Amino acid sequence: MPASLSIVVPVYAVEGYLHQCLDSLHAGLTADERARVEVIAIDDASPDRCGQMLDDYAKTHPGVRVEHLSANVGLGLARNAGLAAATGDYVWFVDSDDWLPPGSVRAVLTALDDEKPDVLLIDHLRMQDGRPKTDTSSHLLAGEPTLERMLGVQHTAWNRIVGRQFLLRHGLRFGPGWYEDVSFSHPVLLAADRIAALNRVCYHYRIGRPGAITSTRSHRHFEAFEQYELLQEWMDEHRVDPAIRRRLFTLMTNHLLVVAGNDGRMHPGHRRRFFHRAAALHRRHRPAGYHPQSIKHRLVALDAYGLYALLRAGYRLAGLRTGNPERTRPVSPEAVSPSYRAQPASII
Known part of the structure; x- marks a missing residue:
C-alpha cells in the first residue's frame, strides 16, 4: 500500500514567505498523490497576519488543516503539536520560511514506497538572496546510508522524513527552546533500524533572513x-x-x-x-x-x-x-540549526 505523508508546518511571523512555502507543498502533484498528502499548519500564536492567512488558504486548498495555539510555544513544541494531529504514515517537518523545489514531494513519496525506511534523509540547497549553495555535508547522501555516514549530514528536522509510528514507539519528541533539532535529529537516526537517503535536492533552506x-x-x-x-x-x-x-x-x-x-x-x-x-x-x-x-x-x-x-x-x-x-570565521563541515523567528526569552 502506498505510504501517506503528513507535512507539519509551524508558523510564526513569516507572512512574507508563507504562501511560497504552502504553494510548494502540493505543486505538480496528481490527484492521487494529493490524496496521500496532508498539510498541518500550526499557528504558533503568530503576532502578524499568519493565522488569518492560514485559515484563508485552507478554505481553498483541500488537504490543508490549521491548528491555532493559544500561546506561543516555540518551534519544537509547535512541531510536537503537529505530530499529535498527524495521521500519515510518515511525517515531514517543513519550516514556514523555506520551500520545496518542484517534484520534491513526488520524489519523497516514491522513495518511501521503494525503501520503506524508518528515516529518509534528503538533500537541500542553502538559499541566500536567491543564490543557491550546496551544503558541505550533501556529498554524504551519495554514499551508502550507514548510520555513521548519515550522522554527518546536517542535523535538522526538515531534511529527514520519519515514520510516525516509529516516532510514537520510541517516544521521540522535540524539546523546548532554541537548537531543538540537536536532541531530536540525532536520536532519530540512532533509534532507526532502517535508514535511507535520497540524493536529490528536495528542500530550499532560506538563510540570512532578518529575525531568524x-x-x-x-x-x-x-x-x-x-x-x-x-x-x-x-x-x-x-x-x-x-x-x-x-x-x-x-x-x-x-x-x-x-x-x-x-x-x-x-x-x-x-x-x-x-x-x-x-x-x-x-x-x-x-x-x-x-x-x-x-x-x-x-x-x-x-x-x-x-x-x-x-x-x-x-x-x-x-x-x-x-x-x-x-x-x-571558523569553517566547519558541521551544519547549523534551522532558522526560526527570534522570540523573547520570556515566551518559551
Missing part, C-alpha cells in the same frame, strides 16, 4: 548546551556504542565552535563565557578513546580561550588580507 535564529545575536544561543545535555542523557539511557558517541562528540564540538565564532549569533561580550561552557561540557562528557582532531578542538579540551581568541583573530585577519570572507 541564525541571524540573531542573543543570549539564547546558550540553550544549545541544554540540548546537548539532553542528547547525552538519551545516549546514556540507550547505551549508544562508544564509537558512535565519539563521532557525535566531534560533531558537537564542531557545532559549538561554529556558534561561538559566528558574529551574527554571538555577541563579543558573550563569547568567552560560551567557550568556557563548551569546555565544561567537553570535560563532562568526553567519551573514552576520544582524541581531539584539530587545533580548535584541543583548545576546547584545554579550556584555552586566550589561545582560541588569538587563532580566531588570525583567521579574520587572513580573511581581510585575501578578501575571502569565508576566512573571517
Whole structure:
C-alpha cells in the first residue's frame, strides 16, 4: 500500500514567505498523490497576519488543516503539536520560511514506497538572496546510508522524513527552546533500524533572513548546551556504542565552535563565557578513546580561550588580507540549526 505523508508546518511571523512555502507543498502533484498528502499548519500564536492567512488558504486548498495555539510555544513544541494531529504514515517537518523545489514531494513519496525506511534523509540547497549553495555535508547522501555516514549530514528536522509510528514507539519528541533539532535529529537516526537517503535536492533552506535564529545575536544561543545535555542523557539511557558517541562528540564540538565564532549569533561580550561552557561540557562528557582532531578542538579540551581568541583573530585577519570572507570565521563541515523567528526569552 502506498505510504501517506503528513507535512507539519509551524508558523510564526513569516507572512512574507508563507504562501511560497504552502504553494510548494502540493505543486505538480496528481490527484492521487494529493490524496496521500496532508498539510498541518500550526499557528504558533503568530503576532502578524499568519493565522488569518492560514485559515484563508485552507478554505481553498483541500488537504490543508490549521491548528491555532493559544500561546506561543516555540518551534519544537509547535512541531510536537503537529505530530499529535498527524495521521500519515510518515511525517515531514517543513519550516514556514523555506520551500520545496518542484517534484520534491513526488520524489519523497516514491522513495518511501521503494525503501520503506524508518528515516529518509534528503538533500537541500542553502538559499541566500536567491543564490543557491550546496551544503558541505550533501556529498554524504551519495554514499551508502550507514548510520555513521548519515550522522554527518546536517542535523535538522526538515531534511529527514520519519515514520510516525516509529516516532510514537520510541517516544521521540522535540524539546523546548532554541537548537531543538540537536536532541531530536540525532536520536532519530540512532533509534532507526532502517535508514535511507535520497540524493536529490528536495528542500530550499532560506538563510540570512532578518529575525531568524541564525541571524540573531542573543543570549539564547546558550540553550544549545541544554540540548546537548539532553542528547547525552538519551545516549546514556540507550547505551549508544562508544564509537558512535565519539563521532557525535566531534560533531558537537564542531557545532559549538561554529556558534561561538559566528558574529551574527554571538555577541563579543558573550563569547568567552560560551567557550568556557563548551569546555565544561567537553570535560563532562568526553567519551573514552576520544582524541581531539584539530587545533580548535584541543583548545576546547584545554579550556584555552586566550589561545582560541588569538587563532580566531588570525583567521579574520587572513580573511581581510585575501578578501575571502569565508576566512573571517571558523569553517566547519558541521551544519547549523534551522532558522526560526527570534522570540523573547520570556515566551518559551
